[in-house]
Amino acid sequence: MSLLKKTGILYIVPTPIGNLFDITYRALQILKEVDLIACENIKHTNILLKYFKIKNTLTSFNKNNEVQKNNDLIKKLKKGNTIALVSSAGTPVINDPGYLLIKQCHVLNIQIIPLPGPCAAITALSASGISTHRFCYEGFLPSKKKSRCDLLHSLKKEKRTMIFYESKHRIIESIKDIINEIGKNRHIVIAREITKKWEIIYGNKAELILSWIKEDQNRYNKGENVIIIDGYKELKNINISEKIINTFTILRNILSLKQSVFITSKIHKINKNILYQYAIKKEEK
Numbered sequence: 001m002s003l004l005k006k007t008g009i010l011y012i013v014p015t016p017i018g019n020l021f022d023i024t025y026r027a028l029q030i031l032k033e034v035d036l037i038a039c040e041n042i043k044h045t046n047i048l049l050k051y052f053k054i055k056n057t058l059t060s061f062n063k064n065n066e067v068q069k070n071n072d073l074i075k076k077l078k079k080g081n082t083i084a085l086v087s088s089a090g091t092p093v094i095n096d097p098g099y100l101l102i103k104q105c106h107v108l109n110i111q112i113i114p115l116p117g118p119c120a121a122i123t124a125l126s127a128s129g130i131s132t133h134r135f136c137y138e139g140f141l142p143s144k145k146k147s148r149c150d151l152l153h154s155l156k157k158e159k160r161t162m163i164f165y166e167s168k169h170r171i172i173e174s175i176k177d178i179i180n181e182i183g184k185n186r187h188i189v190i191a192r193e194i195t196k197k198w199e200i201i202y203g204n205k206a207e208l209i210l211s212w213i214k215e216d217q218n219r220y221n222k223g224e225n226v227i228i229i230d231g232y233k234e235l236k237n238i239n240i241s242e243k244i245i246n247t248f249t250i251l252r253n254i255l256s257l258k259q260s261v262f263i264t265s266k267i268h269k270i271n272k273n274i275l276y277q278y279a280i281k282k283e284e285k
């Protein structure tokens, strides 16, 4: 039974971000049945089609030819052709070409049918262990240091969980900038190579994430990364006497956070959590 609805429809078809089995039955069916597949990289999409024994016509649609190709695809849609938009991996339009085409379809009343499917940002978020209640997607961090630092600085007090894409070439620099602009103690999760052989999801304080990445060349030379940053936690005003602060500060100069909190709490009979909150606030840049 055909899944295609009427004619002149643009289907948005997500494709796997690593594991070919992550394509849906419906996506395969649509890729088989449409008149044309507009794809970011013909070679790449051909691998997918070949694997699932799908034969169809492909046309390239990428960031370099997107503007010229838009009119061509719109003409075809208006003539009644059905087109599937796919990127090299994941959900088209999410940091991939397609936005202008879709905007034009809206203006011209051309029907768009999006299929649900893989997206690195959402897959990483789901496994991050960081609150998913409210989050913001920031795409790629700027490649220029100044713009990257400015953006991170502006996000220091963002309360929502933040999701970034990052290239292997800049992962170390970006984590260093996160430490400087957001704070060495902020909790971060790195989701690397999701759905692939070397998949790993690792979370820790920003400064420890940096040492973890540096430990293994593969972590900064290879692979794809999503960075998830915990949102800013507003700490209530903490009222601690000067006496307690002095004790804690002296201890903290020579002992670990845990030991300093423990001893201070014993000496002054103060709740450990209050001291932790004070310490986090003080130690976060």
Ligand code: SAM
Binding pocket: 017, 018, 087, 089, 090, 091, 092, 093, 094, 095, 096, 118, 119, 120, 121, 164, 165, 166, 167, 191, 192, 193, 194, 195, 196, 224, 225, 226
């Ligand atoms: N449209 C895609 C999506 O829905 O996720 C994103 C395309 S964007 C050009 C590519 C970036 O997504 C990579 O540089 C990386 O940051 C992230 N990414 C894609 N696949 C990934 C994977 N398997 N593991 C981790 N990150 C991935």
